[in-house]
Amino acid sequence: MSLTKTLASLAIGLISPLLLASAQASDFLVSTDWLEKNLKEKNLRIIEVSVDPGVYERGHIPEAVNFSWHTDLVDPVTRDIASRENFQKLLRNAGVNKDSTIVIYGDNNNWFAAWGAWVFDIYGVNNVKLLDGGRKKWEAEGRPLSPKAPSVKAGNIEVAEANSKLRAWLPDVVSVAKQQSPTTQLIDIRSADEYSGKIFAPAGFAELALRAGHVPGAVNVPWGQAVAADGTFKSVDELRKVYAAAGVDGSKPIITYCRIGERSSHTWFALKKLLGYDVRNYDGSWTEYGNAVGVPVTNLAGTVWGGK
Structure with a gap:
């Protein structure tokens, strides 16, 4: 064997199985097949972020820990995401280290898992x-x-200060609605009936705004257009075509919103992580905007809140 081949063989032997297997995963997505083959890798941390109560306890992906989006990932006092201190503590308790590969998944089409990724x-x-x-x-x-919940050793990860520039706020959205920020595009990823104002929220959801409709200037690309029948994301080429059909090609900064920010996180993930566009997610979304005083609303259906 030549010296070159010998050195190459030694180098391969030093690479962890997880890194070798990573060739089968993208930078931001892993397949179910990839994850099952890598469940036992020591640097892998799996986190479930589901919305339905008890779904994790009834059975979860082996080695996965559970994050509750409405208690672990938010600050219930300030109606905001978890503080840096609490988030870092959460990750360390989950065994996350500086060199960990983190895989997030959840129920409801990964809506809240994507919110967690955000x-x-x-x-x-x-x-x-x-x-x-x-x-x-x-x-x-x-x-x-x-x-069974896994037993994990405390991790050593250190998280940075929150980068507020990676998220959209009410004033940012109002600025677009009033045409004061013409270079920013808004994508409303709710259903066509929510967008038009025919309904206030999907059936069964309690979080409501007193006004129906959408933010003026927003285009409607329901989140489901980004996925195939099995819930996996469409290919990059297909995704580009989906959003280009609505006039969104990545040439301008984008803000995504929905009802409370979870479905729009799914679209944020597709646009930012898979397509590489400049995207911010609007946490709070229509439940904040639709209840805000003095902001413009487009209500195509003319539906008026009746208190029922």
Whole structure:
């Protein structure tokens, strides 16, 4: 064997199986097959972020820890994301280290898992991936589930200060609505009926705004247009075509919004992580904007709140 081949063989032997297997995953997505093959890798940390109560406890992906989006990832006093101190403590308790590869997944088409990925992004945590297709695809394929929470050693990760420039705020959206920021595009990812003002919120959801409709100037690209039938993201080329059809090609900064910010996180992930566009997510979304005083609303259906 030549010296070159010998050195190459030694180098390969020094590379961890996880790094070798990473060739089968994208920078921001992993497949269910990839994840099952890498469940035991020591530098891998799996986090479930679901919305339905008890779904994690009934059975989850082996080695996954559970983050509750409405208690762990938010500050319930200030109606904001978790503080840097609390978020770092949460990650360390979950065994996350500086060199960990983090995979997030959840129910409801990964809506809140994507919202979790958005919070990770704000705090500068790298090497975070979303399980393509989420919990639904994992279960549909009959892959293993466990009712036992894993025992993990405390991690050593350090998170950065929150980067507020990576998120949109009410004044940013109002500025676009009033045509004071003509270079920024708004994408409303809710259903057509929500966008038109025919309904205030999807059936069964309690978080309401007193006004129906959408932010003036926003285009409507429902989040579901970004995924295939099995819940996995469409290809990059397909995604570009989906948003280009609505006049969004990445040439301008983008703000995504929905009802409370979770569905729009899914679109934020597609646009920013998969397409590389300049995108901010509007946490609070229509429940904040639609209840705000003195802001303009476009209500195509003319629906008026009746107190019922």
